[in-house]
Amino acid sequence: MHPRRSAQEVLLCDLCETVPLQSHCELCNINFCVNCVGKHLSDFSKDHRIVSYSCLGRNAAPNYPNCPKHAGKHCELHCEKCDIPVCSTCVSSGKHESHRLSEFLEKLSVKTQRQQEDLEELESRIYPRYKEMASDILTEKAELETKYGKLTTAADQQGEILHQEITAIVNQRKSVIQEMKNKHLSTLNKNADEITQKITELKQIISDLKSILESNDVSLTSAYKSRNSEFRTLPPKVQITVPSFSALKIGKDQLNEMFGSLSPLSINTEHGDTMKSAEAVSSPPVKPLLDEPRLTATIHTGYSRLYSVSCLSEDQVWTHGNNEIMNLLNLRGKLLTSIQTKSGNEPEDVAVTREGNLVYTDYRNKTINLVKNKQIRTVITLQGWTPYNICSTASDDLLVTMISDDYKQYKVVRYSGSTETQSIQFDDQGRSLYSTGDYINKYISENRNLDICVADNGASAVVVVNQSGKFRFRYTGQRFLIFMKSFDPVGITTDSQSQILTADFDNNRIHILDQDGQFLRYIHCDLFSPWGLRVDIRDNLFVAERDTAKVKKIQYLSTSC
Incomplete structure (x- = not known):
């Protein structure tokens, strides 16, 4: 038996004897690789019949398409660069010289598989969503007369x-x-x-x-x-x-x-939810919670009080404290960049956009500002409302918590650029989702499942709504020990596992919840006065301690599946 035909070894091309074979000429009874197909077809003295090597032994003859340029010829190959089927004459003409060629039937099989996947996604995921939306509209129309x-x-x-x-x-x-x-x-x-x-x-x-x-x-x-x-x-x-x-x-x-007043009819056309592809829907790698979270770095920020931290990268964070300066620091506490607010006021909150730019809210002059290449541009100026906390979303929108000038209304607003695209304020019964009052912190974060999570300090609760603003649940803390104080949520963030983390200021700990609001675990790590929170792209937790003005980096998830 020829050594190259041994079942223990890869079958190689009969011509070059170096590359694994993929095709077979039924006329010449020769096996060859993709690179040698063109050479073999250059012999015009024979009407070669090329098939995939995997097709050998099958009774059904392959149904190759006719070549549109050369009469009587079948397209047995596919040019990857031109993305068209080609015959032997097309190959020998030189128009596809140095182009990568593949067996037509293999290409056809791949496309057929993709078509099958598209059909499955259309039938099982996309079409039902459209039907659901149409049904929701019919239901809403039916309720109009009553309402x-x-x-x-x-x-x-x-x-x-x-x-x-x-x-x-x-x-x-x-x-x-x-x-x-x-x-x-x-x-x-x-x-x-x-x-x-x-x-x-x-x-x-x-x-x-x-x-x-x-x-x-x-x-x-x-x-x-x-x-x-x-x-x-x-x-x-x-x-x-x-x-x-x-x-x-x-x-x-x-x-x-x-x-008595009648509120205006509010018609907001929201951006349609973009359904993720079947590949994107797949769950991220599972990262279990560590039995003992580990403190991996401590950054001394230099503020007398620290309020916010936002990750630019794994080892660079933006911070803001009790003055008008926002500082970019590395893990050793080295100052990399300083930005003073445009107005000279202390910023209320900071966040980093998907493009890596800094945004901050100015409570006193009611503005939202973008810092790009160290230049500050006011992108939003509010009337009748004051912005508090801010976060950047997966779609690069901004979510902002804000309060009315009379302190009687609180809401969450989504901005695409400088355009308001969504306002979230009431539940289905018309009740306010969020507490009111002068200077009540409401840090905000978008979860991986696109839920909007708000740490409502005034209500001592975490309030979660879905992407459309529909109320999902309210978490009011755990009290396992008699000496624990009431739940005091401040900063909030989410991770790749769709888990929600919120800082419990009075109890010096972090609460970890699953995406449905079920309590999972505490993080202690000798925290003192935890305030602002952020998780980076590798699920490292950064905690801004208000009274020590330190940022602590904590590993709380396992890196191995």
């Missing part, structure tokens, strides 16, 4: 309430008017009675005087006492002013405000 009916009923009820209130006010005003009228009339009657009495007395006196003068009776004249001085002082005249009614002029705007 808008409730609004109409509420408007009618409010109108009835206002009508009742106005009627009550009118009746009360009319009652007061009648009381004042009665009092006015009573006062006038009393005054009239007094004057009438005086008039009666005057008439009597006048009559008496006339009688005395007509009688010439000396005794009557002598006994007469004059009362003129008494009546010269007229009785008091009561001055009563009829009340006036001052109608308050109420404009349409005031009436609308009194009636």
Whole structure:
């Protein structure tokens, strides 16, 4: 037996005897590699019949396509560079010289396999999602009558309430008017009675005087006492002013405000979710939690207080503390770059974009700023809202937590560039997802499954919604030991395992949750006042300790599967 044909060795080309064979000429009964196919086909004295070596022994003859350029020829090869099937004449023409050639049937098999995979993905994943979206719209349309009916009923009820209130006010005003009228009339009657009495007395006196003068009776004249001085002082005249009614002029705007407000119809067309390919959907390598997390580096930042850390690379981190300077440091604490905020204000939070640029929020002038090549550009300026914490997403969007100027509303906003594309504020029942109040930290992070995770310090909870903003769960901490304080979440981050990590400031530890909010484990590592968190691309955890102003790098996942 020929040594090259031994079952223990790779079968080599009959021509070059160096490269493994892939094809077979049925006419010449010769085996050869891809590189030698062209040489063999250059012999035009024979009508060679090339098949894949793996096809030998099969009964079905390969169905090669006809060559569109050379009549009577079949395309038995595929030019990888031109991505077209070619025949022996095409190869010998020199147009495909030095091009990589492959067996046509092998190429066809690969394409058929890909078509099968595409069909499977379309049928099992993509088409059902479209059907689900269409069903959701039908459901939403079916609920419109009920939802808008409730609004109409509420408007009618409010109108009835206002009508009742106005009627009550009118009746009360009319009652007061009648009381004042009665009092006015009573006062006038009393005054009239007094004057009438005086008039009666005057008439009597006048009559008496006339009688005395007509009688010439000396005794009557002598006994007469004059009362003129008494009546010269007229009785008091009561001055009563009829009340006036001052109608308050109420404009349409005031009436609308009194009636109650109706929020505007908000129509946000969000970017459609991009479904990951079957390859991308596959889970990342499993990295189990270490039994004992390890502190691998400590960085002294130089701040008196430290608030944020964000990873530029495995050994370079951006930090910000209690001044207007943001510093880029390596693991040894060496200062690599310093950036002062554009306004001179202390930044509220910092993050690194997928392109490696720094972004920061300015609480005082309500701006979001991008640092590129050490140049600062304000990309977003808010009105009526103040930005707090920020993170960059897998799609290079920005997620920003913000509060209204009256401290009564809190929301999460997604920006693509400087354009607002999503606002997350309420759950399905219209209740606020997040707590409110002056200066409440709400650090934010996007999980690998595209959930949006917020550490709501004011509510002592981690609040998680999905990519569309629909509420998923709320985690309120664990209290295994009696001396533990209440859950005090501050910084938050996620890793390649879709695990959520949040800093528990008062208890000096990190909580690790799975993507569904189930508690997994604590990280201690002698942490003190942990505040800001970030995980780098290799799942190293960076912890910013507020009061020590140190950044601690911690390995908490196993590097082996």
